[in-house]
Amino acid sequence: xxxxxxxxxxxxxxxxxxxxxxxxxxxxxxxxxxxxxxxxxxxxxxxxxxxxxxxxxxxxxxxxxxxxxxxxxxxxxxxxxxxxxxxxxxxxxxxxxxxxxxxxxxxxxxxxxxxxxxxxxxxxxxxxxxxxxxxxxxxxxxxxxxxxxxxxxxxxxxxxxxxxxxxxxxxxxxxxxxxxxxxxxxxxxxxxxxxxxxxxxxxxxxxxxxxxxxxxxxxxxxxxxxxxx
Numbered sequence: 001x002x003x004x005x006x007x008x009x010x011x012x013x014x015x016x017x018x019x020x021x022x023x024x025x026x027x028x029x030x031x032x033x034x035x036x037x038x039x040x041x042x043x044x045x046x047x048x049x050x051x052x053x054x055x056x057x058x059x060x061x062x063x064x065x066x067x068x069x070x071x072x073x074x075x076x077x078x079x080x081x082x083x084x085x086x087x088x089x090x091x092x093x094x095x096x097x098x099x100x101x102x103x104x105x106x107x108x109x110x111x112x113x114x115x116x117x118x119x120x121x122x123x124x125x126x127x128x129x130x131x132x133x134x135x136x137x138x139x140x141x142x143x144x145x146x147x148x149x150x151x152x153x154x155x156x157x158x159x160x161x162x163x164x165x166x167x168x169x170x171x172x173x174x175x176x177x178x179x180x181x182x183x184x185x186x187x188x189x190x191x192x193x194x195x196x197x198x199x200x201x202x203x204x205x206x207x208x209x210x211x212x213x214x215x216x217x218x219x220x221x222x223x224x225x226x227x228x229x
Contacts, residue, residue, distance in 0.1 A: 061085065
């Protein structure tokens with residue numbers, strides 16, 4: 001007689017166990033050392049390249065339950081893989097907030113924003129909410145997500161992006177490295193969408209470039225170099 005089919009929960013557990021075992025087999029010290037050079041803590045890392053993670057994620061396929069379990073494992077590459085296998089249509093606001101609170105480096109912040117969260121209907125609400133967060137990577141998430149939406153959402157009109165420039169101006173004095181770089185990324189991303197948004201972004205960039213605040217000046221000048229050629 002053929003074996004009884006696994007239950008959905010058992011199937012998820014098996015997939016996650018196999019994925020973690022694959023990460024452990026594939027990881028190398030060389031890759032872990034490379035992460036450390038890019039300011040990514042390696043305490044929870046196996047040392048697997050992003051290219052290999054993405055390739056394995058394709059084999060796993062879209063699976064929301066697997067993504068949640070991979071994230072809950074706490075392992076760096078497992079959380080990266082979760083961003084690639086999750087289904088944007090099943091992602092909830094609560095999940096986004098929970099994951100955001102776990103962000104502890106730029107890569108684990110940017111990957112869900114760039115490959116998952118920007119495809120959900122909740123993105124704009126999280127941008128507004130996270131932009132006032134105190135924790136460095138939680139605030140970065142707002143602007144990394146804004147930059148991702150600016151790049152990927154081809155249907156959104158100008159109004160929301162024009163409004164988001166106010167958030168950029170408001171947070172342009174946050175001198176923390178990973179916040180200011182994300183604010184700058186978002187400003188450049190909005191400015192590259194079309195002529196109208198470019199004009200508005202250039203105006204803001206020039207305002208920031210003339211600011212008395214050093215961080216705002218850096219953001220404005222760097223954005224101008226990208227937008228005005």
